Amino acid sequence: MKQSKKGRVTLQQVAEHAGVSTSTASLIVRNNPRISDATRKKVLQSMQELGYVYDRVAANLRSQSSDTVGIIITDISNTFFSEFLIGVHDALDEVGYTVLLGTTFDSVSKQDHLLSTMLEHRVGGLILCPVSESTEETVARLNDIDTPMVLAVRELPGVKSDYVGINYPEGARIAVDYLIEKGHERIALLGGIRESSTWVERMEGYRDALSRAGLEVDEALMINSAPTREGGLEAVLKVLENPEPPTAIFCFSDLIAFGVMQGLRMKGFTPGKDIDIVGFDNVPVAEIYHPPLTTISSFPRRTGKEAANLLYQQMEKIKREQQRIILTPELIVRESS
Amino acid sequence: MKQSKKGRVTLQQVAEHAGVSTSTASLIVRNNPRISDATRKKVLQSMQELGYVYDRVAANLRSQSSDTVGIIITDISNTFFSEFLIGVHDALDEVGYTVLLGTTFDSVSKQDHLLSTMLEHRVGGLILCPVSESTEETVARLNDIDTPMVLAVRELPGVKSDYVGINYPEGARIAVDYLIEKGHERIALLGGIRESSTWVERMEGYRDALSRAGLEVDEALMINSAPTREGGLEAVLKVLENPEPPTAIFCFSDLIAFGVMQGLRMKGFTPGKDIDIVGFDNVPVAEIYHPPLTTISSFPRRTGKEAANLLYQQMEKIKREQQRIILTPELIVRESS
C-alpha cells in the first residue's frame, strides 16, 4: 500500500548548488519579494539545472497547513454528482487547492472510512454529501471534526455546519404550477418510493400547488414505483387504467419520465401532444430525448460551486455566521409538454 | 490558498500519556507485531482518550513513501470518463490508496499544471488520460517523470510507459460485420470529424469490414459532421437525398445515432424497422432511449480497472516488461437494429 521514491532533488541541494542558504531558496520558491533579483535568478537557474520539484508534503507539514480539500460524494456515475464535482473542482482549482476524491456508494462504513482517511491526510477542508442512512454516531463525529466542512445536497439534522441544498418542494411546485397554468386539472404524480425523503418533498410541492389552485388531490393519481425507467413504465400503465385518466403527468425524475413516455406510446398516446409530461433533474439526455423532455433543473454545477465557496470562506477564516444556501430549481420547457 | 490547523494530538503526546516512547507508539499505529499486548492496549487506550488522528503527511515524509495516486482525465461530465474514474477508484481503494483528481478539459496548459501539482504532492503513481493535442515537450516531460505512470485511453507515441486503450477499429469492424450479416449491403457511416483520429479509426474498421465481405465502399455513404446530435441529424438528412439511400447506418457515436434517428423519423422512417442503426460508446441512455440503441461498448469501468492494476504493479515494484493492454469493444444488440 505504499510506494517509496528514489532520490528527489531537495531544496538544500539547490541552495548548495546556487551558493545560498536553504532559507533563501525557500523564500524564492514561495515568491517572497524580499529577495534580490540577482540571487533569485541564480537560484531559479539552479533549480532548472537540477530538476527540482517542490515538495508540498514537507512544506505543509512544517507550515501546519494544507492545500488539499476532500470531497466525498455518494456516486460518480450519477450525473448530478459528476456535475456537482465539476462545480466544486473548478472553483477550488481557481484558488489553488487540489481535490482528494472519495465515493461512498451510499454506504455508511465507506463514508466513515473516507472521513478518516481524509482527516489523516490533513485536508484543509471537507465537502460532504452524506449517505442517506445516517446514524447519531455520524452526527456526533461530524460535530467533532474541527476541519472546515460543508454539507451538501443532503442535510443532516443536528450537524452544525454550512449547508448547500436544493429546495425540492419548490421545484415540484413550479412544475405543477406550470401544468395548471396550461389548463390541466387532472395531474398525476408518478414514480418514486413513498418512504424516501426525496419523494416526500416533491409530493409536498405537488399537493401545495394543487391546493393553492383550488384543485383536489386525487390519491389515485399518485402512483409510486422504483425510481427507474421500468418503474415509470409500470406506474403509467397503472394510472391509465383509471376511469378518468390524467391529462398531464409530473414525474418523480427524468428517468421515470422516460419510462412513462414509453408506456404512453405503448398505449397509443403521443407524449407532449395527447398528454403533457414534466420530469425532474434535467439529466443531459433530457435535451436529446425523443421528444425533448420538459423538466426541472437543480443546477448541480452551481450547487458545487456554492459549496466550494462556502468552504473557501471557512478555510480563509472569513468570519461569518453559519450559512445555509438553498437553491431554487428552475423549469426548463421542452417539447414533452 | 492555505489553511492552518489548530492543535492536533501528536504521537508524542499519546506516548507520553501512555508512558511509553514515541517509537513504541509508532510501532503500534503501524500494527507491528513485536509489541506486547499489554502496552499495545495501553497505548490504544490513550489514543482513544486523546482523540488521536494519524498524520499520514508526516509519516509519508519520513518514510519517503506515498499512499496517494493522481488521476488526470479530460472531462468528468463525459460518461466514459466518469465510468473510467469509478473503475480506477474502486481498484485503488481496495489496496488502500487515496485518489487525487484532476481534470484538464482537454487543455494542454491545464494538463501541465496538474502534472506539476501532483508530482509536488508526491503522488505514488499517476494515471493520465492525455489531452488530444500533445506536444513534443509533453512527451519529453512524461519520459522524465520517474513516478510510476500509466497512460490510458489515448496513446502518446514516443512515451515509454504502460498503456491501456481500446481497439476502436476492431469495434467498428464488429459493428459493420453485424450489419453485413443481417444482409445489408448499403451501410452508411455517419457523423464525426474527418480530421480526428477517433473518426479515422472507426473508418478503418468500417472499410475493412466492407472489403472483407466483398462490398464496395461508396464514398457518398460516408458523411462527416460535428459529433453532436445536431450533427447526426444533418448527416442523415444529407444521406437520405442519395438516389440509392442506405439500408443501415453505422454512427460515429451514440449521440450521432440519436440525431440520426430523429432525422429518420422526420422523414417518415421508423428506426430499427425501416433502417437499422448501430451507435458507438454505449452511453447509459442508449439503453433507455426510444428505441433502445444497438451499440458498441468499450467498457470504461474495466479500462479504469486495468489501468489501476498496471499502476499498482509498478508501484509495488512487480518486475515485468512494459505493458500495453488493448481492450476489444463488444456489440450490444438492442431494438434499433
Add this chain to the structure above:
DNA sequence: ATGGAACTATGAAGCAATCCAAAAAAGGCC
C-alpha cells in the same frame, strides 16, 4: 567618514512521524 534605515540573507530549531541500532526486560536452563 559615519550612523541609521532599509534591504537581503542566514543558522538553527521545529513540524510529526519513521528508522536503526542498541539497551532493557523477560524467559529458559543449568
Add this chain to the structure above:
DNA sequence: GGCCTTTTTTGGATTGCTTCATAGTTCCAT
C-alpha cells in the same frame, strides 16, 4: 543466581521544508 537467548522498548538522528530572530549589506543623508 548467573548466563544466554529472545522478545520488547527506546534514544537520537532523519525526512524536506518553513519560521523567526538575527546578522550582514547597501545606501543615503548627515
